[in-house]
Amino acid sequence: xxxxxxxxRLSHFDLNINVVCREPVTAIYGPSGAGKTTLxxxxxGLTRPDSGHVELDGDVLYSTAEGTDRPPEARRLGFxxxxxxLFPHLSVEANLRYGYQRLTPAERRFDPGQIVELxxxxxxxxxxxxxxxxxxxxxVALGRALLSSPRMLLMDEPLASLDQGLKSRIIPYxxxxxxxxxxxxLYVSHSVAEILELTRQVLVLREGEVLxxxxxxxxxxxxxxxxxxxxYGLENVLPVEIVGGGEGACTARCGEQILRIPxxxxxxxxxxxxxxxxxxxxxxxxxxxxxxVRNTLRGTVTEVAxxxxxxxxxxxxxxxxxxxxxxxxxxxxxxxxxLQVWCLIKTHSLRLGPEID
Amino acid sequence: xxxxxxxxVLGLSLRVALxxxxxxxxxxxxxxxxxxxxxxxxxxxxDGLCHLPLVLPPVVTGYVLxxxxxxxxxxxxxxxxxxxxxxxxxxxxxxxxxxxxxxxxLRAVRLAIEEVDPRLEGVARTLGAGPWRVFFxxxxxxAAPGLWVGALLAFARSLGEFGATITFVxxxxxxxxxIPAAIYxxxxxxxxxxxxxxxxxxxxxxxxxxxLGSEWAAxxxxxxxxxx
Numbered sequence: 096x097x098x099x100x101x102x103x104r105l106s107h108f109d110l111n112i113n114v115v116c117r118e119p120v121t122a123i124y125g126p127s128g129a130g131k132t133t134l135x136x137x138x139x140g141l142t143r144p145d146s147g148h149v150e151l152d153g154d155v156l157y158s159t160a161e162g163t164d165r166p167p168e169a170r171r172l173g174f175x176x177x178x179x180x181l182f183p184h185l186s187v188e189a190n191l192r193y194g195y196q197r198l199t200p201a202e203r204r205f206d207p208g209q210i211v212e213l214x215x216x217x218x219x220x221x222x223x224x225x226x227x228x229x230x231x232x233x234x235v236a237l238g239r240a241l242l243s244s245p246r247m248l249l250m251d252e253p254l255a256s257l258d259q260g261l262k263s264r265i266i267p268y269x270x271x272x273x274x275x276x277x278x279x280x281l282y283v284s285h286s287v288a289e290i291l292e293l294t295r296q297v298l299v300l301r302e303g304e305v306l307x308x309x310x311x312x313x314x315x316x317x318x319x320x321x322x323x324x325x326x327y328g329l330e331n332v333l334p335v336e337i338v339g340g341g342e343g344a345c346t347a348r349c350g351e352q353i354l355r356i357p358x359x360x361x362x363x364x365x366x367x368x369x370x371x372x373x374x375x376x377x378x379x380x381x382x383x384x385x386x387x388v389r390n391t392l393r394g395t396v397t398e399v400a401x402x403x404x405x406x407x408x409x410x411x412x413x414x415x416x417x418x419x420x421x422x423x424x425x426x427x428x429x430x431x432x433x434l435q436v437w438c439l440i441k442t443h444s445l446r447l448g449p450e451i452d
Numbered sequence: 453x454x455x456x457x458x459x460x461v462l463g464l465s466l467r468v469a470l471x472x473x474x475x476x477x478x479x480x481x482x483x484x485x486x487x488x489x490x491x492x493x494x495x496x497x498x499d500g501l502c503h504l505p506l507v508l509p510p511v512v513t514g515y516v517l518x519x520x521x522x523x524x525x526x527x528x529x530x531x532x533x534x535x536x537x538x539x540x541x542x543x544x545x546x547x548x549x550x551x552x553x554x555x556x557x558l559r560a561v562r563l564a565i566e567e568v569d570p571r572l573e574g575v576a577r578t579l580g581a582g583p584w585r586v587f588f589x590x591x592x593x594x595a596a597p598g599l600w601v602g603a604l605l606a607f608a609r610s611l612g613e614f615g616a617t618i619t620f621v622x623x624x625x626x627x628x629x630x631i632p633a634a635i636y637x638x639x640x641x642x643x644x645x646x647x648x649x650x651x652x653x654x655x656x657x658x659x660x661x662x663x664l665g666s667e668w669a670a671x672x673x674x675x676x677x678x679x680x
């Protein structure tokens with residue numbers, strides 16, 4: 096459990112956070128310049144707040160009232176940055192050991208071999224950071240942080256500089272960190288899809304203030320949060336299970352619904368996330384005929400929210416699906432809570448996301 | 453090849469120049485870090501003071517040193533009490549060279565430290581390394597090529613030091629008569645041109661060797677970071 100009570104004057108606004116994170120993984124979402132990175136820096140001790148209190152599992156890391164200010168090296172928090180920040184003068188192996196060798200054997204929670212195996216970075220050990228790809232570098236940075244036996248991981252948009260394919264390959268490692276190693280994570284991101292693939296618990300920041308905190312789908316109903324979520328393109332994430340393959344497409348099950356998703360060469364029974372952008376879904380009042388679209392999912396409208404000049408319609412198809420439409424469409428179709436609709440999604444509008452284990 | 457007298461002059465010059473690097477480089481590293489990494493009141497003034505020996509005529513620097521550390525100088529009694537003699541001694545020549553070489557070393561070292569991404573130092577802190585360890589294992593390691601450049605500049609400047617040295621500790625054979633002072637002495641003696649010219653060649657050889665050696669070391673340091 097992480098208790099944060101922090102105040103700090105920034106150039107454009109005051110950061111003022113007062114929050115208790117109980118879930119193992121909390122995502123911090125917010126527009127650029129909302130104070131997300133500053134918040135992580137304050138937690139890590141790399142930046143000092145003007146006043147406040149930081150407590151992790153009953154251990155006070157910072158407190159103005161008690162006069163406590165543990166230096167970063169004594170907080171045991173692993174920090175993974177957007178740029179991996181590997182030490183350029185050290186080999187991959189020496190990078191991995193930098194934090195590890197500062198610990199007494201009793202403090203070491205993981206064995207280097209275990210982490211190397213988990214992150215599949217064995218073949219990279221003798222190489223130099225300059226010669227690694229972006230995904231490899233980010234995995235090494237994660238391994239280096241893990242080997243310092245952190246009590247919590249602070250991750251600042253660790254996947255932002257990677258392409259979609261690499262993101263999908265790295266997210267399962269993060270899920271392992273959470274479930275197998277039991278390390279809580281504070282995860283800064285401005286990708287809704289990335290957050291949903293990791294956790295449902297989200298903290299929304301705007302201009303240094305906590306706008307909302309809680310389950311993503313509860314938070315997403317907040318009329319102030321919705322525009323922020325929409326800003327970077329809202330992407331729905333659905334958990335599916337592969338049922339069969341086929342020419343150019345696979346069949347997958349999402350709850351009661353059957354989906355045709357892009358061919359993914361994975362055996363039946365594999366569970367994974369698929370993403371679909373809110374503006375890539377078409378709503379229809381009747382089941383349409385004679386269309387090339389492969390997926391027509393039946394659902395019930397639960398909510399219609401106005402965000403600027405667009406409307407975000409939430410449809411319950413067994414999972415919540417947010418669809419972006421125009422106000423005219425809402426009027427013409429008479430979209431309102433309780434209405435039965437069909438959601439049309441092209442197979443190729445579905446993004447194959449990371450596997451779920 | 454060299455006469456015993458020339459060996460003496462060369463040996464003294466190298467001793468003075470190396471000791472001067474040993475004195476000015478650590479000071480330049482400390483001051484370079486302070487100027488590159490910290491913000492404080494009076495930083496500009498401190499920066500200016502550090503660069504003073506670079507812009508002052510060396511004779512002025514030497515005279516100030518004489519006023520401060522001469523036998524009758526401000527710190528004369530303190531030095532006496534400690535049993536340290538600087539006046540007319542090779543150690544005084546080291547001090548004069550170090551003071552004059554310091555701003556050159558400082559510029560190179562400060563630039564090198566500024567080049568090191570402070571976020572790398574931050575990562576090292578979160579990985580459990582204290583400030584000193586971070587300084588030695590990250591900052592200095594990454595600034596190494598610049599440190600070699602600073603060392604070379606300080607060495608070369610010390611080897612060529614004349615004005616401050618001769619003003620502060622005079623020109624005494626075996627104590628403070630380094631190559632430039634020896635050349636000056638020979639040129640003031642009738643028929644001393646040949647001897648002076650030999651010393652000129654010696655100083656060219658030493659400077660060239662230092663330049664190549666430092667370049668090689670800087671390349672090695674840089675290569676460790678980039679070439680692999």
